[in-house]
Amino acid sequence: MKAKLAGTTGMPFEVREVSCHTYEEFTGKEAIPFIQYYADEEGNFYKDTDLDFNLDHPHPEATISGWVARTQDGLLGLLRIKPERSGGDWWIDLSPDERAIYRLPSELFPDITWDSDPIEVEITIKPKKAMI
Secondary structure, eight states: EEEETOOOOOOOOOEEEEEEHHHHHHHHHHTTTTTEEEEESSEEEEGGGEOOOOOOOOOOOOOEEEEEEEETSOOOOEESSOOOOOBBBBBSSSSSHHHHHHHEEETTTTTTTTTTEEEEEEEEEEEOOOOO
16 A cells, blocks of 8 residues: 655655564564554655555646637636627626636637627636646
């Protein structure tokens, strides 16, 4: 099974359960009752309280839904509601609450132009997973 040192962000490593007798025999230390001992592949011994076995913590995700449109000036934006074309921008007639515009990098959605209809999108934001 895999574990990492408790209280660290270190890389997980392989450990296996060992008996109290094995712990005492190889370390020369007296085993503590009601403690489970583990050893890694290099022969290091650990108490269960030294290790963290909960390696797959759930990560929160957030989803943003909206509409992507491009202005005549080439700026790309994400709007909360489907915008209507009005003047030089899509959002000119929207209230501030409806506007809730997020500017997006212009290279995203290269096919969307001022002449294109807005597209409905959903963006999921989640923490990066550590490489193990």
